[in-house]
Amino acid sequence: MIRLLILLSVLALPAKAEEIVLGLSQDEVAITATFDGSDLLIFGAIKRDAPTAAGELGVIVTVAGPDTPVTVRRKERRFGIWVNTDVVNVDAAPSFYAVASSAPLSDILTATEDIRHRIRTPQMVRSVGADVMDAGNFNRALIRIRAGQDLFQNLEGKVDFEEDTLFRAAISLPANLTEGDYQTRIFLTRDGQVVDIYDTNIPVKKVGLERWLYNLAHDNPFWYGLMSLSIAIAAGWLASAAFALLRR
Numbered sequence: 001m002i003r004l005l006i007l008l009s010v011l012a013l014p015a016k017a018e019e020i021v022l023g024l025s026q027d028e029v030a031i032t033a034t035f036d037g038s039d040l041l042i043f044g045a046i047k048r049d050a051p052t053a054a055g056e057l058g059v060i061v062t063v064a065g066p067d068t069p070v071t072v073r074r075k076e077r078r079f080g081i082w083v084n085t086d087v088v089n090v091d092a093a094p095s096f097y098a099v100a101s102s103a104p105l106s107d108i109l110t111a112t113e114d115i116r117h118r119i120r121t122p123q124m125v126r127s128v129g130a131d132v133m134d135a136g137n138f139n140r141a142l143i144r145i146r147a148g149q150d151l152f153q154n155l156e157g158k159v160d161f162e163e164d165t166l167f168r169a170a171i172s173l174p175a176n177l178t179e180g181d182y183q184t185r186i187f188l189t190r191d192g193q194v195v196d197i198y199d200t201n202i203p204v205k206k207v208g209l210e211r212w213l214y215n216l217a218h219d220n221p222f223w224y225g226l227m228s229l230s231i232a233i234a235a236g237w238l239a240s241a242a243f244a245l246l247r248r
Helices: 002-012 111-117 135-148 209-219 221-247
Strands: 018-024 029-031 038-048 057-064 070-078 081-092 097-101 152-156 160-162 166-173 180-190 193-206
Touching: 018 180, 018 193, 038 057, 038 180, 057 160, 057 166, 070 135, 081 135, 097 166, 111 193, 135 152, 152 166
Parallel strands: 029 193, 097 152
Antiparallel strands: 018 038, 038 166, 057 097, 057 180, 070 081, 160 166, 180 193
16 A cells, blocks of 8 residues: 555656756776776757746756865975975865856856755865865865866866757866766756756776786785886896997
8 A cells, every 4th residue: 555655646746847868978987008088978868748948958067086085285485495384184076077068157057056966166175174264275276286187177168059959068088087986967957947967977997907906006015016126126137238238
């Protein structure tokens, strides 16, 4: 009887008038010894069960790497040398974050919806236990540094949105990726309000020689160190032998 009531209550819920149907160019990203970055193509369509509603429609795509703790330090010149002064520990900062949109975010997303869903980059970077008065400056400094490394990307207007139905976005993944699951979210907005969300994960992992070396370094550090030392000695001996041969 309880199951029947639950089923009837679910069936009684109104269906979404607009829903995201998503596609990905790849289900996972493999990091190899020669990995120098990758392009992730995200494409899809808007499925409608009712006539198109009034209001401006927008699409926002975000890709977030695993969170990593970060320590941000302020450097100041003291007695002619640069020294670390204030320190802020950023507890939640994605190792990679890209946000792409079909129009400027201020046009298709309200501030309330941004806070609720944590879409803009500053919403993803948070400091806890900061003892300095201007902790926000440290967050902005972290965003600026990672943006310069292509780890934080703001791609406003880079989502191709045709006839309010088909959308397409290309996200460039740099070579210095952190291994883990990359959360991909697609938001459909109308008049700044989020009307539908699609959420999926893209695994990013080391394979081949990279995976073997990573596992060896973490599971058997003694043998990894011994192997590294042996390779260094062998490389030094070969370089010395080659140099001696050239001198002859």
